[in-house]
Amino acid sequence: MDFEQADALNQAIRLLSLRHRARTAALLAPLGLHPGQEALLLELARTGPMIQAQLSEALGVEPPSVTLMTRKLEAAGHIRRRPAPSDKRAGIVELTDSGKALADQVKRLWCALAEETVTGLPAQTVAELPVLLATLTGNVDSRRPRHAHGRRNGG
Template identity: 50%
Template sequence: MDYVQARALNGAIRTIGMRHRALAGSVLRGVGLAVGQEALIMELGENGPRTQAQLAAAAGCEPPTITSAVRRLEALGLVARRPSTQDRRAMVVELTPSGRELLDDLAAAWVQLAEASVAGLSRTGGEDLLEALGDLADSLRAASGGPETPFRPKPRMLRDHEAPE
């Protein structure tokens, strides 16, 4: 790859990230969330109660970031925290009834975001696009040495669970 190709590729990836985040912010405001909050709500919806450390690992960010995000969601009445029965130092986060009620609206918003994101595509779509983006996400994770955060969708999306601590 030469410099011109590298600049085009890096510019496209940067633009995609910035524009997708802006569009996500617009869509998520419709359900009362900010970008990033939806990931925690969906993680709890998929996997049930999690420790803040588990949430940080799933989100690929540092524990202080999760603590702040959880406090904001708690203030909105969407999650509740309680001490872990397994580890006195850990806090377990779970969806409140209001948080669970938000899951269907959040799923609809996520579909709206995905549809808006690909609405103008003419050359690539469907499974090919998902595979290419999955490969790109995996490649970027490997290149950055980042934590293992699954990009590919899980079939059991947004189910309530009783998860052990």
């Protein structure tokens, strides 16, 4: 790939990421949420109560970020934290009734944002996007192990 093609690709991904996050922030603000908090709410709505360490892993964020988000969401009454029965040092996080209602609002917002984002694309392309984007994410994931046969890019 030459520089012009690489630059166009990298710029497009960067701009999409920045603009999607900004649009997410604008849509979440009326709900009293910041980007990232919606993912935590949706994960708990999907899975039920989780230990904070598991939540950190599921969200792909560092434990201190989950701690900060859970404190803010707990203060707002959307989640509750309690000690895990098997390990009093571990905290179980669960949605409150308020959090469940908020997660339902976030689900509707998430559908609207996705539809807004893919407007004008053919249905087939939209159907393929999650797999394509997951592949791109995997390709740049810094936690991914290196190939067994050595470093990439002929190094």
